[in-house]
Amino acid sequence: IFMSPTCLASRLNISSTHFPDVAKLSVILTIPATILTKLDLSENLICEDGAKALGKALETNTSLEELNLNNCKLEDTGGCAIANGLRKNTSLIALNLTNNKLGPIVLFILCESGVQKLDFSWNELPSPVHVKKALAESSLDELCLYACDIDTRGAVDIVSGFKGKVLNIAANEITDDGAIDIATAIGSNMNELDISNNPLSNLGVETFARKMLEPECHITNFSATGGIPGLDSYSPISNGVGKIIAENPKLENVVGYFDNQEITHQVAQNCQKNLNIRMNTYLNIWSSCYEIPEYVQMIGITMYLLMPEFKVKLPMRLIPYIMSFKTYGAW
Numbered sequence: 001i002f003m004s005p006t007c008l009a010s011r012l013n014i015s016s017t018h019f020p021d022v023a024k025l026s027v028i029l030t031i032p033a034t035i036l037t038k039l040d041l042s043e044n045l046i047c048e049d050g051a052k053a054l055g056k057a058l059e060t061n062t063s064l065e066e067l068n069l070n071n072c073k074l075e076d077t078g079g080c081a082i083a084n085g086l087r088k089n090t091s092l093i094a095l096n097l098t099n100n101k102l103g104p105i106v107l108f109i110l111c112e113s114g115v116q117k118l119d120f121s122w123n124e125l126p127s128p129v130h131v132k133k134a135l136a137e138s139s140l141d142e143l144c145l146y147a148c149d150i151d152t153r154g155a156v157d158i159v160s161g162f163k164g165k166v167l168n169i170a171a172n173e174i175t176d177d178g179a180i181d182i183a184t185a186i187g188s189n190m191n192e193l194d195i196s197n198n199p200l201s202n203l204g205v206e207t208f209a210r211k212m213l214e215p216e217c218h219i220t221n222f223s224a225t226g227g228i229p230g231l232d233s234y235s236p237i238s239n240g241v242g243k244i245i246a247e248n249p250k251l252e253n254v255v256g257y258f259d260n261q262e263i264t265h266q267v268a269q270n271c272q273k274n275l276n277i278r279m280n281t282y283l284n285i286w287s288s289c290y291e292i293p294e295y296v297q298m299i300g301i302t303m304y305l306l307m308p309e310f311k312v313k314l315p316m317r318l319i320p321y322i323m324s325f326k327t328y329g330a331w
Contacts, residue, residue: 010035015068016043022050029057029064036063042070042096051078055085058092066094070119074100083109090114098122098144107131111138121146121168127154135161142166146194152178160185170223171197179204183211192221196255200224202238205256209244212251220274223255239263246270252278 012028022041028034046054051074058064069082079102086092087109094117095110102123110118111134118140125131125148135143141164150158150172158169159182167190174182174195186193195208205224212219222245224237237245237256242263245254251267252275258264 011038012036013038013040014044015040018044022046023053026050026053026057029054029061034061034063038066039064040068041072042068044072046072046074046078048075048078048081052081055081055083058082058085059088061089062091064089064092067092068096069100070096071099074102076101076103076105079106080109083113086110086113086115093117095119098146104131108134111135111140114139116140117142119144120148123148125150125154127151132157132161136163138163140164144168145172147171149173152182156181156185160187163187163189165189166192168194169198170194174198174200174204176201176204176207179207183207186211186217186219188216188218191218193219194223194255196223196225201235202241205237206241206244209241209248212248213244218250220250220278221253222251225256237263242267248274250274 014025022044025041028036029039046069058067074082074097079097079100083106086095092113092115095115096119097106098119099122102120104125104127106123107120107125108131110120111131116139121144125145135158140162143162143164143166145158146168147170150169152174155169155172155174156178159167175198179200193208195205198204208222208224211217212222235257237258239259242258243266245251245256246263246266248270252271254267254271256267258267
């Protein structure tokens with residue numbers, strides 16, 4: 001079907017189908033006229049030969065934007081084959097490699113590809129050698145390394161090398177001892193950080209809370225539930241640390257367990273206020289509603305129509321735009 005010149009399908013999901021021959025499937029990606037943009041092969045066993053064929057096909061493919069290889073039993077040899085193929089690929093934006101058996105060498109090679117969003121969770125990075133320099137030169141904008149056995153030293157290298165906006169290093173082995181070094185390494189580009197489910201006490205969380213108050217730090221989304229991976233009990237954020245977070249003039253979203261409801265309420269109020277200020281800034285700096293970026297228009301309109309309790313003051317010039325959406329049935 002996908003090899004037919006009349007095929008207009010752009011998405012293919014064969015997750016959990018025990019597909020027998022990924023090598024044959026990879027031929028689809030080499031068809032010059034293919035418009036396939038999303039491919040989900042998750043929960044299938046991809047052998048070494050299949051991974052090599054997939055990597056070879058990715059070298060010349062120019063349509064695929066998202067590839068899901070979650071839990072495909074990939075090891076370093078197969079992972080490297082796919083990563084090497086992506087070094088020549090110019091279209092892939094998002095790659096999911098969660099829950100495989102991949103190590104630092106695969107992450108290192110992927111840093112040399114054009115992938116912008118990478119989920120590498122549940123792999124093994126106990127000592128991500130040379131990844132720091134590779135990350136600094138990569139185009140990665142979003143990187144998720146949940147439960148990768150990263151220790152404090154590795155976390156410092158990853159945070160200091162990463163130049164993107166969204167970083168998740170939750171559920172690793174990051175302790176208070178390295179909190180200062182990790183916080184110091186946070187770059188000015190980062191606006192979302194998840195350090196939850198690490199064995200951090202309030203001392204460690206406070207280090208990050210104070211870092212986010214610095215003018216050169218632009219984090220607006222922060223998650224720090226605390227606790228040790230695998231346990232149901234979490235160390236709540238104390239009142240002192242909670243107040244530091246609540247007084248941050250930049251935070252728009254915070255995930256954490258606080259000691260009392262008053263602090264929780266203060267944090268929620270502050271986040272809403274900060275997001276409100278940011279939205280109104282976006283919505284008012286352009287002279288015409290049609291000069292406002294589409295995603296900002298969509299957020300503002302959604303808040304106005306679906307969340308009336310959210311006190312965002314939309315400029316009058318947006319009213320015709322909102323009415324046009326209603327007229328054409330978009331809402």
